Amino acid sequence: FDDRDGWIWLDGQFVPWREAKVHVLTHGLHYASSVFEGERMYGGEIFELTAHTERFFKSAEILDFKIPYTVAEIDEACKATCAKNGLTDCYLRPIAWRGSEMIGVSAQQTKIHVAIAVWDWPSYFDPEAKKKGIRLTWAKYNRPSPETAPVAAKAAGLYMICTISKHAAEKDGYSDAMMLDYRGYVAEATGANVFFVKDGAIHTPTPDCFLNGITRQTVIRLAKDRGLQVIERHIKPEELSDFTECFIVGTAAEVTPVAEVGQYRFTPGEISLSLMDEYARLVRRELVPA
Ligand code: PMP
Secondary structure (H helix, E strand, O other): OOOOOOEEEEOOEEEEHHHOOOOOOOHHHHHOOEEEOOEEEEOOEEOOHHHHHHHHHHHHHHOOOOOOOOHHHHHHHHHHHHHHOOOOOEEEEEEEEEOOOOOOOOOOOOOEEEEEEEEOOOOOOOHHHHHHOEEEEEOOOOEOOOOOOOOOOOEHHHHHHHHHHHHHHHHOOOOEEEEEEOOOOEEEEOOOEEEEEEOOEEEEEOOOOOOOOHHHHHHHHHHHHOOOOEEEEOOOHHHHHHOOEEEEEEOOOEEEEEEEEOOEEOOOOHHHHHHHHHHHHHHOOOOOOO
16 A cells, blocks of 8 residues: 555645655554554545544543644645545544654653545445345453553554454455454444444444544434434344344444444445435535534
8 A cells, every 4th residue: 555656644744655754763653652543535625633632532531642733734634634635425434643763662752753644445345235234243452441441542552453353354255354342242343333223223232432523423313303312322243133123334434334243234225325315414514404
């Protein structure tokens, strides 16, 4: 992914894509002192830009570092990076990390670097699989408790268990893995939150040990605006047999219907498909929220 044309915003300057490099002794690489965002621009506008930038700053603060810019400056830099690359519909990846000035667990004196890369990424899952509903298996790892890890940060270190779980799922022919939490409740997919449907009501896990995603909050709002009941609660894996529909949501995944989670089967139905459509219209400003 490093050998392509384009411009990356790096510490306040645009650098050619191929030259946006870091040293091998970068603290973020050794000790995961790195936080990032995932955003999308639709038709020239970044959906929930400031909410993403604010989460970016919050994630850094949780990891005990300060991004050396203001929220407004990062918002502007995100827009400028899309413009510089001539993109109006793309994925954005802001990232901040501790540099290579010091190595060791303590790294107080490291410089905080920030980069923003943007690229065309139309669909996170195969569009054909998405229509039928994607297939998920159970993940090998559980989401850690808030006493074990900084679970509210979008921190690189928390993705280690996601990548391992997603690779294992893909090797077995699945699109993704469903993770349980440290108590054994259903938590989320490896990069997206999850929703279920039963008797016309929506059920979704309480986000007390994983990201309360911006897409998740948007979808809850859309569902409530339509008069649907949304129940946030702890969900046991065996309860999946009671649900008729399932879908996962995230900036990259958008709203993706799910056909299978382990031994449980779902049919993408009216609620999943209409929320998928409404989300697609909302992000393109074709739907005015109630
Ligand atoms: N959970 C995880 C682990 C994620 O990586 C993401 C994507 N950032 C989400 C949930 C959904 O978050 P959002 O809707 O803010 O993209």
